[in-house]
Amino acid sequence: MRNLVRALLAELGEDPMRDGLTHTPERVERSLKFLTSGYESDVKTVLNGALFDVDYSEMVIVKDIDFYSLCEHHLLPFFGKCHVAYVPRGKVIGLSKIPRLVEVFSRRLQVQERLTNQIADTIRVALKPLGVAVVLEATHLCMSMRGVQKQNSTAVTSAMLGVLRDDARTRMEFLELIRNRGSSTSWSTATDQGVSCVTEEI
Template sequence: MKENFANIIAAVGEDLQRDGLRDTPARAAKAFEFLTRGYNQDIDEVVNGAIFESDNDEMVLVKDIEVYSLCEHHLLPFIGRCHVAYLPQGKVIGLSKIARIVDMYARRLQIQENMTKQIAETIMQVTGAKGVGVVLEAKHLCMMMRGVEKQNSMMTTSMMLGAFREGHATRSEFLHLIR
């Protein structure tokens, strides 16, 4: 990866021997490995057994989880926040694990629409919940820095599964709580 970053820097006409760029290919490779570390994670590692028995059957919501991801089309960041809720059915997941699941998918080359679905389906799968709702709001630098250059645009995606899809009241409660 280091060599590839060196080639990109040289291709834009820069001098790789210049003081500020001498170590940039190595730093960029290290940063890119960090930004895409989700490829080296799996759900069992992320959850790490943090599923607990519970008789709670009311909505559990974690909102405003910071999201940093890379657009798979331009390799530019999109940045935002994710709201995740589920209706437990005998089991709850450790609070930090929800944010870790969001990060696992965010730290891959990604499109927001797919990431929203992946998060919802994974939460549903690992918790056995009656339903899951995920709303993801993000600003995409591929729209802000290039192309149409729209600085204030925000993309919102949602995925509702189980009781969140079937029950209007559950969906409404979730959407009310995240506003």
């Protein structure tokens, strides 16, 4: 990989051997391996031993999970907040595993829509809950730094499964709970910002 980075620097018109760039190939290699370390993580290993039988049927929410990922189209970062909820059907997952799950999928080359679905589908398969909801709010540097250059735009995606898709009251409870957190995103006008809502059968 280091030789490829040196070749890229040369293609950009730089001298890869000048003082400021001498160690750049090694740094880029370490950085990319860290930012894509999710490929080396096994979801089953992450969840192993973290599923528990519990007599609890109310909604479980973990919100404001920070995530960072790389856009697969431009290799530029996108980052923001992830909110996850599920309604148990006799099983719950250790709360610390949900942010870990988000990290496993975000530390890859991604698009926001796929990342949203992967988190929701993994929880659905592992827990077989009554419903799952995942909402991602993200800033994409490929939009801020290039292309349309809209620095203040936010992309919002959601995956609603089971009762969190079919039951309006349950869905609104989730949205109200993540809305009341001082977010810069106005959920009352979210549709004006181009929300992508992904719904699937559970």
